[in-house]
Amino acid sequence: MHATEALEEAGRLMIVCNSCRYCEGLCAVFPAMEQRRFFNDGDLNYLANLCHSCGACFTDCQFAPPHEFAVNVPQALARTRAESYAAYAWPKFMAPVFHENGWAVAFAAVASVAGFIGLMGFSIAPRDIFATWTEPGAFYRIFPHAVLAGVFGLAFAYAIVALIMGARNFWRDIGEPMATLAQPVSIWQAMEDAAQLRYLDGGGDDCYTGRKTDRRRLFHHLTFYGFALCFAATCVATLYHYLLGREAPYPIYDLPVVLGALGGVGLTIGPVGLWFGRWKADPVLRDEKSSGMDRAFLAMLFLTGVSGLALLGLRGTPWMNLLLTIHLGLVFALFVTMPYGKMVHGLYRFLALVRYARESRELKVQE
Ligand code: SF4
């Protein structure tokens, strides 16, 4: 007996697949499955978080509907995965946020932008909303640096703690010992797999079209590395501020601007590509209940990227103050919703890859 219907179905399919094993070369899920005879809930959550929902095993399956076995592994694992996000949420009372995630993230974004506009109303006179300020420190005429550092520092610290606690819940549930996290070779292998999205293409075909292209990987890379570059830009700007005493906005050729601009381009193009890819993909592969979560996450990343690029392009103009306020509101909403949205998939998938690296290595030694 499994805890939920989704886990029950995933368990049934893993028993069918374990007898068949036709898909063992497609991704990490099948080799990991083959190392087990029985599947408890933790095993199924582990396998679900290894899966990229590429759909290759559905396309290849001779037991897919209308066959009476009705095997649809991508959909069953997508449902299991979505449920696992809520099960690992910290604190526990935040779990329902995953159930209506699209609305929750949209509400957080609107409330956050409205809050920052309200703060702007307190800190500058209405006639200055469209004032043109260009000197270093111009951003901080609207929001003092200490206020920004405090507000964003707290939001970021909370998000990190909540993500770490969620990761701990995942790790406990799948029954993996803490010692695995101290194995550099497993961590390194997982980092390589994650950085290359090694298993995203389900054995070589594009996840959206089934043709030999790699669009989903490309858009995923643009999104991930776009986010990483934007984060790096923020870190460099923080070092500039505290170590060199240099205040934003920086010249166009300066490192924080270059990193932020490249990251913004990635965050703008990547989510658009992933959104249209989702739209074109066969709905039978998806868990429709988590569509809102996927779309909300992509929309947040896109809006953050676009507003950052707009701020970069229009700074030194009368639009800068308003654009800065909107951008900060979106970034704040992105931070606080990080532990309660699709962002967690990267964390749990990475941890699942760490376990997979450890298991694969031990299996090779035994052979
Ligand atoms: S998805 Fe279908 S073809 Fe692939 S291993 Fe499972 S039962 Fe076999």
Ligand code: SF4
């Ligand atoms: S990653 Fe692709 S091939 Fe592997 S289980 Fe998921 S949908 Fe199937």
